Amino acid sequence: GAGVSQSPRYKVAKRGQDVALRCDPISGHVSLFWYQQALGQGPEFLTYFQNEAQLDKSGLPSDRFFAERPEGSVSTLKIQRTQQEDSAVYLCASSYLPGATDTQYFGPGTRLTVL
Amino acid sequence: AQSVTQLGSHVSVSEGALVLLRCNYSSSVPPYLFWYVQYPNQGLQLLLKYTSAATLVKGINGFEAEFKKSETSFHLTKPSAHMSDAAEYFCAAISNDYKLSFGAGTTVTVRA
Numbered sequence: 001g002a003g004v005s006q007s008p009r010y011k012v013a014k015r016g017q018d019v020a021l022r023c024d025p026i027s028g029h030v031s032l033f034w035y036q037q038a039l040g041q042g043p044e045f046l047t048y049f050q051n052e053a054q055l056d057k058s059g060l061p062s063d064r065f066f067a068e069r070p071e072g073s074v075s076t077l078k079i080q081r082t083q084q085e086d087s088a089v090y091l092c093a094s095s096y097l098p099g100a101t102d103t104q105y106f107g108p109g110t111r112l113t114v115l
Numbered sequence: 116a117q118s119v120t121q122l123g124s125h126v127s128v129s130e131g132a133l134v135l136l137r138c139n140y141s142s143s144v145p146p147y148l149f150w151y152v153q154y155p156n157q158g159l160q161l162l163l164k165y166t167s168a169a170t171l172v173k174g175i176n177g178f179e180a181e182f183k184k185s186e187t188s189f190h191l192t193k194p195s196a197h198m199s200d201a202a203e204y205f206c207a208a209i210s211n212d213y214k215l216s217f218g219a220g221t222t223v224t225v226r227a
Binding site: 004006031033035040041042043044045048056059091093103104105106107108109 | 119149151156157158159160161164205207213214215216217218219220
């Protein structure tokens with residue numbers, strides 16, 4: 001596809017359920033990022049992949065959050081035992097160059113609501 | 116790490132009037148700076164970016180921003196607002212690493 005796609009677009013989970021959010025980056029993009037956007041806030045960095053390597057996971061809020069990109073393309077963000085404070089929009093972004101300053105292109109996001 | 120401050124969480128302008136959105140960053144090293152726009156239920160779309168090539172940066176949809184090192188500012192402007200400019204706007208910065216640091220956002224409403 002032409003841009004970054006994410007699925008599902010909306011997810012409602014009961015507290016304690018596990019969820020998996022998918023990101024399809026732009027083909028050929030080396031870098032992939034996950035951000036969390038709480039209501040009324042700017043996005044905040046969660047984690048960064050360069051190809052299949054997760055080089056930075058310093059933004060993941062707890063050990064319930066796990067991300068992977070096993071073949072260096074599609075990425076999945078998994079949240080175990082969801083809590084109400086996990087409710088947010090999860091944005092995926094990709095860029096052509098590794099790291100640094102290349103433009104990050106964002107997907108439409110997955111809106112997670114935890115009841 | 117970068118810190119980005121957007122002054123004013125809401126801006127209301129009349130159609131045809133100047134749009135001015137303020138952004139200040141904190142860093143001792145000139146960063147790479149970005150403005151993104153977010154329409155309802157959509158992802159972030161890049162409006163423009165500053166990468167030290169020129170202090171006045173022109174973007175899409177008639178927007179431009181000026182980098183002022185002395186003021187650590189990167190304000191976004193558009194001479195004449197259109198109804199389609201109603202959206203949320205985010206200023207963001209990258210310095211020595213790859214993480215985008217975003218401001219809290221400014222919501223723009225355009226009055227007919």
